Amino acid sequence: MRAYKTQMEAAKKGIVTPEMEIVSQKETMPMETLISRVAKGEIAIPANINHTSLSAEGIGTGLRTKINVNLGISGDCKNYEQEMEKVKLSIDFGCEAIMDLSNYGKTNTFRKELIKISPAMIGTVPMYDAIGYLEKDLLDISAKDFLKVVEAHAKEGVDFQTIHAGINRRTIEAFKRQKRLTNIVSRGGSLLFAWMEMTGNENPFYEYYDEVLEILREYDVTISIGDALRPGSIHDSSDAGQICELIEIGDLTKRAWEKDVQVLVEGPGHMAMNEIAANMTMQKRLCHNAPFYVLGPLVTDIAPGYDHITSAIGGAIAAANGADFLCYVTPAEHLRLPDVNDVKEGIVASKIAAHAADIAKGIPGAREMDDKMSDARRRIDWEEMFSYAIDSKKPREYFESLPPADRHTCSMCGKMCAMRTTNKILNGEKVEIK
The missing domain is CATH 3.20.20.540 (Radical SAM ThiC family, central domain)
Structure with missing residues (x-):
């Protein structure tokens, strides 16, 4: 028999419920803040x-x-x-x-x-x-x-x-x-x-x-x-x-x-x-x-x-x-x-x-996945990009529907890809377009 009827009653009594434990963990919110x-x-x-x-x-x-x-x-x-x-x-x-x-x-x-x-x-x-x-x-x-x-x-x-x-x-x-x-x-x-x-x-x-x-x-x-x-x-x-x-x-x-x-x-x-x-x-x-x-x-x-x-x-x-x-x-x-x-x-x-x-x-951690996606884009890692997407299936289908000759670019920019160009220069490599 629970010592409370509702989550709100439990919180008012200072009781930490199993549901509060789950929410606190999912949200990384301190329990004292959550219960309050x-x-x-x-x-x-x-x-x-x-x-x-x-x-x-x-x-x-x-x-x-x-x-x-x-x-x-x-x-x-x-x-x-x-x-x-x-x-x-x-x-x-x-x-x-x-x-x-x-x-x-x-x-x-x-x-x-x-x-x-x-x-x-x-x-x-x-x-x-x-x-x-x-x-x-x-x-x-x-x-x-x-x-x-x-x-x-x-x-x-x-x-x-x-x-x-x-x-x-x-x-x-x-x-x-x-x-x-x-x-x-x-x-x-x-x-x-x-x-x-x-x-x-x-x-x-x-x-x-x-x-x-x-x-x-x-x-x-x-x-x-x-x-x-x-x-x-x-x-x-x-x-x-x-x-x-x-x-x-x-x-x-x-x-x-x-x-x-x-x-x-x-x-x-x-x-x-x-x-x-x-x-x-x-x-x-x-x-x-x-x-x-x-x-x-x-x-x-x-x-x-x-x-x-x-x-x-x-x-x-x-x-x-x-x-x-x-x-x-x-x-x-x-x-x-x-x-x-x-x-x-x-x-x-x-x-x-x-x-x-x-x-x-400014929810804690909200930008984390965006930063990971941006880092994967800089490195032109398609599989990693797909894994971070809200819908991983659709971007993969778009990419594969018109695949580039060079997998380190996409078919829109090809070898003129800004990421590819900048990466090569910063790595001390020569940029060749043709």
Whole structure:
């Protein structure tokens, strides 16, 4: 029997957990620093007591920026094998979190297998699963019914749950006054909004928030407080609806910490580049430096098919200015369920953004691999360069597709390679081009 219910409770009591030991070692962060920040809520270690295959990760101040991959079964694509292939790809690339966003049928078939094999943190959005799990239409679901789904996911071993508790009567009033261009683009948020409007009731996750926290505390599930009113276009970013909900989330964050439940705060969305830094500062201030989890943000709305790039640009800026956790975006965003290649492209783009931000933030050791890559480039050691790459397969394929006559160069420069020329001169050798 553990002497604590959650990682936060353990930290407040000065207890070093096995998960803290793992995070401290991975991050080379002194234990006293880690335990202090977990106790304050500035670092979360999502680790459900029933997720036995987990390799714990920390999210928050002073740690590497983590990335999340969205997967799951939908009504239009019920291919369990393909989704599991995406899971294995995500694990191979070292992604720290996988969110199962399944919204079709009895979703726990896929989720239970995912939890069984995944060393990555597992997240879910119980709202997506409510209709299938409860076998009721939206209007027929009661407030307490929604809590049953939260508990079912917690029991299965989910490490963090996105719960849209910040959308309530007050924030809906602000949203309606704003007259947005793209209204509500959060799937879970839109379903809750519809339920509230149809029934005339308050958001059950807000009304029964203390009961939700008790469920999460029992299994040490981190609450990821969803941003139902996140902007779905750069036109709507930083508007009254978004900020009003963020203020509510700040209060909900403190209430969760009082019950020793760890918190992630979810953020935008779509946002022009010049607004991102200010939004990160505002979130950290209003939400008491809780770890910030952002989708993108996408910095333009006109690049369907390339939104992994628009997201990576925004994600790099966001993380460099304080975001702690990036949700990947694939080229298929806004268009279809991503295939395996889309997932790979989204992962690589997000890892580039996260790593670039860690360099900018001065995370210890972040530049080490870049320096090794640069040294290998100077020596023109192709095998070593491939080994340091985020995706080692793609650069090898590019290089081998048009190989140079001289393996100490590439086919772009040939014998005019700047590295080759400089190396020869510094070694006292004669440079011959012909």
